[in-house]
Amino acid sequence: MRVAPGNSVCGDGGSPAGILRGVSYAVQTDVYEGPVDLLLHLILKDEVDLYEISLSRIVDGFLAYLDAAVAALDLELTTEFLVIAATLVDLKARRLLPGPVDVEVDEELALFEQRDLLLARLIEAKTFRDAGGALEVLAQAASRSLPRTAGLEERFLALAPDLLAGVTPADLHAAWLRVSSPAPPPPRVQLDHVAPVKVSVGEAVEDLVARLPGAGLVTFRFLTEGMVDRMEVIVRFLAVLELYKQGLIELGQAMTFGDLEVSWVGEPDSVFAGVDSYDG
Amino acid sequence: MASEAARAAEAILMVADEPVEPQLLAQLLEVSPVRVDELCEELAAAYEAEDRGFVLVRVAGGWRFQSHPDLAPYVERFVLDGQPARMSPAALETLAIVAYKQPVSRAQVAVIRGVNADAVMRTLCQRGYVEEVGRDPGPGQAVLYGTSRMFLERLGVDSLADLPPLGDFVPGPEVVEALERGLGADET
């Protein structure tokens, strides 16, 4: 355990873990612990190096969330997730793909900047989560006492100024209109036409294991042909990274921004060993 | 050393808004109603002996704390100087909801106002403008509130029928637009 006990006031009640299991959303649709929370949880609780496996788990966890909550699909949340996922994919890709020879210095700097920003956000999120935990401790202690609210005894009521003095029936009616007129509903984005993404990283890996052996050198573009959803492409990319890590495929890139080339190098009957790491 | 039962009685009576019947206290403290009366009498005697500014008395069939009669002049000044002299917009809105939607529960008022209404409702009840008129027959049996006779008198009308009718409400163009947008957004 790397986390000092004193730094975890809130105790992390277990809800972020629910993201991975996909269980907590049904009851907590308005309190979704966002991508930043999810990252925080993965890094601090599971102690994973994101380089290892957890990015795919993040995607799977998020997809599980989308599955469970398509009705309330939140565009800002999804965008936020894509930004974070893209940054992480970028970070990982740099370390997996052959040497930094052709990487621009500016790009490298931009990457560091993104990583620092992400780190700053994680630190901030952890700070406020623990502060929230401390508020809860105070609230719990305070809830053991109830205040006296009995108010004035009858004999003093006659003395109390008549609050209705000067109030007319018209004032009352005006007050009613103030509270009864509906507030304009918040603008909503029509998302009904957006089909939920159903593919998990595990499924994408299985698909690749079925297609790649014997297919020779293929491009990543080829493997994502026909995909219109960015999330699907990200999932597919994670699956490719996973297979690369397992030593089952080789990756190549002829030039910067060129097509990513994928070739199967595993034994034809290689037993794929990574599926269990997607269970969260 | 005060007994647990006596301390528990003090705690309950301190948070009670109404006189608490000895039977109820007996049940909560797990002692007999006779013992409750003994305990409360002992407490009342102790406050008297300590020359406290409050008393514990038996009124309307129950026990309650109240201010010591000697100190009425101070309490009167508190009532005159320390209490709001005019109805706040929040209080008037709450009163309007009760007037037009009665009988209505506190939870329903909170939903319409969009904020917790407990404190305001308590004040309105205390001032006698609003009163309990029944219980919701559904689960939970929430207390239902309505406006009082005094409310009508102070407002200068004979009956609720004399209030400006709700039908006069004609939504403005922005409200109509909002409603249409709301309906459109639900289409699939």
Place this chain on the structure above:
Amino acid sequence: MASEAARAAEAILMVADEPVEPQLLAQLLEVSPVRVDELCEELAAAYEAEDRGFVLVRVAGGWRFQSHPDLAPYVERFVLDGQPARMSPAALETLAIVAYKQPVSRAQVAVIRGVNADAVMRTLCQRGYVEEVGRDPGPGQAVLYGTSRMFLERLGVDSLADLPPLGDFVPGPEVVEALERGLGADET
């Protein structure tokens, strides 16, 4: 023999339905606000020494009577609906952001939390813990939020200055290191 001022304070606090500010008590009792605080502290100490079932505390800028925390089991049985619902981790985190960063806009809260904060903020406003405190003078005039007096009452603290400093919660070096390692930043 208890002083007249102390007795009057007890009487007034017994009929008050929210914390009474020392300034108001001072005016009613014709003593200085500092003296009011001294009197109330003496009373609180006396109740403590007498092992009473209630306490006198300073909360949200004023003095009030409340039940002794020891007796919560009895009071909870008496006040069946009195316990406020526990807050979700998301609500607590959002509340912490508002408490420590106020005045703050919803957009600013969303940036820190990394997710849209509208639903949680609406819930907190509805519960009365958070309220509008102004408008951003900049373009867009975003509504700015702060914590309410009810927030202080719910937490049982006298003022925002009594909250633990935010610095206490900034993660230590080992956590920051773990985060850096997680992002692969310790390499190169």
